[in-house]
Amino acid sequence: xxxxxxxxxxxxxxxxxxxxxxxxxxxxxxxxxxxxxxxxxxxxxxxxxxxxxxxxxxxxxxxxxxxxxxxxxxxxxxxxxxxxxxxxxxxxxxxxxxxxxxxxxxxxxxxxxxxxxxxxxxxxxxxxxxxxxxxxxxxxxxxxxxxxxxxxxxxxxxxxxxxxxxxxxxxxxxxxxxxxxxxxxxxxxxxxxxxxxxxxxxxxxxxxxxxxxxxxxxxxxxxxxxxxxxxxxxxxxxxxxxxxxxxxxxxxxxxxx
Amino acid sequence: xxxxxxxxxxxxxxxxxxxxxxxxxxxxxxxxxxxxxxxxxxxxxxxxxxxxxxxxxxxxxxxxxxxxxxxxxxxxxxxxxxxxxxxxxxxxxxxxxxxxxxxxxxxxxxxxxxxxxxxxxxxxxxxxxxxxxxxxxxxxxxxxxxxxxxxxxxxxxxxxxxxxxxxxxxxxxxxxxxxxxxxxxxxxxxxxxxxxxxxxxxxxxxxxxxxxxxxxxxxxxxxxxxxxxxxxxxxxxxxxxxxxxxxxxxxxxxxxx
Numbered sequence: 001x002x003x004x005x006x007x008x009x010x011x012x013x014x015x016x017x018x019x020x021x022x023x024x025x026x027x028x029x030x031x032x033x034x035x036x037x038x039x040x041x042x043x044x045x046x047x048x049x050x051x052x053x054x055x056x057x058x059x060x061x062x063x064x065x066x067x068x069x070x071x072x073x074x075x076x077x078x079x080x081x082x083x084x085x086x087x088x089x090x091x092x093x094x095x096x097x098x099x100x101x102x103x104x105x106x107x108x109x110x111x112x113x114x115x116x117x118x119x120x121x122x123x124x125x126x127x128x129x130x131x132x133x134x135x136x137x138x139x140x141x142x143x144x145x146x147x148x149x150x151x152x153x154x155x156x157x158x159x160x161x162x163x164x165x166x167x168x169x170x171x172x173x174x175x176x177x178x179x180x181x182x183x184x185x186x187x188x189x190x191x192x193x194x195x196x197x198x199x200x201x202x203x204x205x206x207x208x209x210x211x212x213x214x215x216x217x218x219x220x221x222x223x224x225x226x227x228x229x230x231x232x233x234x235x236x237x238x239x240x241x242x243x244x245x246x247x248x249x250x251x252x253x254x255x256x257x
Numbered sequence: 258x259x260x261x262x263x264x265x266x267x268x269x270x271x272x273x274x275x276x277x278x279x280x281x282x283x284x285x286x287x288x289x290x291x292x293x294x295x296x297x298x299x300x301x302x303x304x305x306x307x308x309x310x311x312x313x314x315x316x317x318x319x320x321x322x323x324x325x326x327x328x329x330x331x332x333x334x335x336x337x338x339x340x341x342x343x344x345x346x347x348x349x350x351x352x353x354x355x356x357x358x359x360x361x362x363x364x365x366x367x368x369x370x371x372x373x374x375x376x377x378x379x380x381x382x383x384x385x386x387x388x389x390x391x392x393x394x395x396x397x398x399x400x401x402x403x404x405x406x407x408x409x410x411x412x413x414x415x416x417x418x419x420x421x422x423x424x425x426x427x428x429x430x431x432x433x434x435x436x437x438x439x440x441x442x443x444x445x446x447x448x449x450x451x452x453x454x455x456x457x458x459x460x461x462x463x464x465x466x467x468x469x470x471x472x473x474x475x476x477x478x479x480x481x482x483x484x485x486x487x488x489x490x491x492x493x494x495x496x497x498x499x500x501x502x503x504x505x506x507x508x509x510x511x512x513x514x
Binding site: 058059060080083084086087088090091092093094095096097098099103107108110111112113153 | 284
């Protein structure tokens, strides 16, 4: 096993990828390129095929045709090298509920054969504000804490590419903002993030570029500014802006961060 | 390459074994529950029904114990299926499969845990049997034969348990599969000799695996020659192991591709 070289060129390339379940064509020829160190959002309704694409890229599923590479390694022929370069945070916070937060982190550290699992666990617990809960079973954690632990587990071994499949689904607004901040920090540190979401504002807030997946195809791909240009130019209108319920909620609960 | 792969496999399996043994140490009720049903049967048959059952020997506990031990294993492996099912349903299984580890280590961790957990339950049942008057003058070699055959039987049923663990849709589905296995010893020589059974039932009882395994264990513990039953028992266990392993690995490969 060699350590993957730092990604030069695109971190992820996908060409002509298809996947069907029986008659149902979930992915119908996907082409996608994601620059290293960027946050790319994959936007689509439930059932649009976002998770299928992420599962193929993370070597959990094989495509029917087409190719995909992650930091230069083909997902079909070099799955072990791909796995060494990625971390997957699935739709449901995949933590071991019977183990404590610290033990969860150390388990992943041991499996990734890092030099000092205990030190890395302590460091991540501090970074993700889980020190007080470190030695409690993960079953007692709130949704936001579980998600933070989940993402912390994904960072062990510093994989250059991170897949986040609907990381904020089911989280309360505060936890959602926490996750957003974490993802922003990761990208600033050079990690490539592929994020799937069904929330438009999440994609707009976080992503450097956005691909819209619909009917098994990428129907639009570009920066937020580029996607806006697809529509007629903006015209100036007077609109009285009401605070959204989310603004009200966050103002009331105080937003300690 | 191969030797480092194997070393990684052993170390990853050990890490995952340590993890699920920690699960068991935090919920010792799984071991107790496994032992309770067989112990209850032991009490019921010895103290309630035993007076009316004639097996041609003084000590009915001695006669009964081998079959009770098989029932212990049959009920113990339902927890193996349950633990694997929990990993699959929480997404932890996929997280591990997307990591650069020896992939089958995930299954082997569960399989070895099953061996350890069943061994503890078996010891508990034997201790209760000792209190109830079970005695054996068997030497080291005979005891090694007993332990070896029980280990082989446990391994075979454990790989069988991997299949529902990977495929079940609900907790009920997971535990349901072991009921027939728990019931099978009743139509065998485990509780009463097969001589008194009507024709077709007797034929089934004498040709199903439990009878040869029970007879072998009984003869080993009673310091009697094992005869053909020994080879038939080993053949059944090995055959079951090979088939269960092949089916489990096929199910596993479908699950991850």
